[in-house]
Amino acid sequence: MFGAVSFAPLQLAPATIAGVLYAVRAHHLGQRGKAVPVWRQSCFYGGLAVIVVSLTALGDLAGETFVAHMSEHLLIGDLATLLLVLGLTGPLLAPLLRIHLLDPLRVLTHPLIALPLWAFDLYLWHLPALHEAAVRHEALHAVQHGMFITFGVLMWMPLFGPLPKPPWFGNLAKLFYIIAVRLLGGVLGNVLLWSGTVLYPVYGEPVSDQTTAAAIMMIESSFVTLGLFGWLFFRAARESEERQQLLELAAARGVELSEERAARAVSAGRGDELRRRIEAGGLTAAGHPGTKLSWDS
Template identity: 35%
Template sequence: MSTRRPLVLIVVAAGLALAIVLAALAGAGLFAADHLAPITGPSTDPGELWAVPPIETSAIAVAAVLYALAVRRLGGVSGRRRLSFAAGLLIILAAVVSPLTGMAQQGLLTAHMLQHTLIGAVAPLLLLLGLPRDFATRLVGPVAMRRLQRLQHPAVAYPVWAVSTVLWLVPAVHHEVLHNSAIWIVQQFSFALFGLLLWAPVVESIPAPAWFSTGWKGGYMNGVWTLGLFIANVYWFSGTAFYESHAAAADAWGFEALEDQANAGTVMMILHCLLAFGAITYLFFRQAREGELSQRLIEAGLEPARVSAAIRAGGGEALARTHGIPVRTRPGID
């Protein structure tokens, strides 16, 4: 057995111990563990809506420690990459301990949608950007990498993410989420995990299929936007408030239930637009740069297969510099 496995087990055990301690402290009344189904009705005082959920907080701490240990052991992760991973964890932490989670748990649908999108879309992207390909492939090993490649195949990742997103918005399911702490916790973890799955073939910390080039990634992200648009339109124009469990919280915050639902659709649409079209814009310009660089490398005598592999892995510019080839053209000179 390698020395890595016992260390991982120790960190996980420490995380479980932390969860137990936090649960005990919450039980003693030092702080709230959650705000599900409040007896006295929804609170609109942000100071009362902070919480320290033991399982989620401990899981974030475990992830942070394991990442730090892996970076120290393997190296190859720049400061910007580390900052990205840290930002992803901090966004999740803020989403589960701040008043946002209290508002969501007590039933304000707009807050729930914002929390959903932060945990399930924004944070996973930042986490994956903190895992450069060379680091990630060395971290998981060849066997696990092949399994992850099958799981993150675009034809698997997108449908699984889409189904999970719609499933959690089914009114009957949504009602149980607000009244059952175990289901709430499962939902939070599923947001993060399926968000990682969604972004995995785009970021390619683990290589995606060879055919899934930059252009295909743009189409994939358009599919993400389309689903967000569909859900938002249902919320905006249905004329029906789907979630009775959210009515009391909406009223406490000064909204009609239908207005809260429409606001939730707006939150989803804005964040999906920012993420999807931000990614599409980046991929468009990236494709233009890659095409130009590929042509220059091939014209310089490098094998097309080698050029394609290097650019796909993000190493095209390094390959060009190695052979003394300008990375970018200079008008009137190159």
């Protein structure tokens, strides 16, 4: 399936710059005693590697067959962006978050905004006229890839990103979010699979090329969905256990802690911080049951 390796500086330069900036920031945090976990660094660099390998190994073929083009887009817009988001932490993004001019952009990671934007981008670039234009023009093709990566990152941010989530976006909401993402992708896959006609004549291939590409899209989506369901199940179980431990610790230390606040802290990934505050509050409040712990997650 792979052809000759090709290089597209216009598309590979952003990945190189992102890798350098990430490495510099991670090194700086490590010197300050706030090292980025190795698994997160591996995810981020792995995401960049997927992008680079996809663009170089599939670059020429993507202009010849829809199967190759679909594979390229799934790798860079779905899997690579997932790895990139898994590699991010709050401290890593801190320099960007301090730029007040970028504050309005935070709303783009809200689940009710990130999902429609991702869906719009997905369907936009599969309109025959725009898709074929991207195949014919390298600059537009680079824009297409850039938008797939940008909106893919935004789509994954509500699930795995370090930025604050809406209070209502708990595990049940995450479940519906995952289902919505997969359904939106599934609709497009079914259109490509069952249309019965070649939608992108630019490839000059029979309809089987299109149906094979659609099948690859739906198979990849199924595996990703199963993985996400498994992750969500184990996350819910872990959070339930951690929440119960915090409540029991608070009760033992005479610190007042509601189940709602414990759940909010655990969901935000601040369970350890809350545990330390409970222990500090418990020591301070020795002999004074019912001392209230202030917590704003």
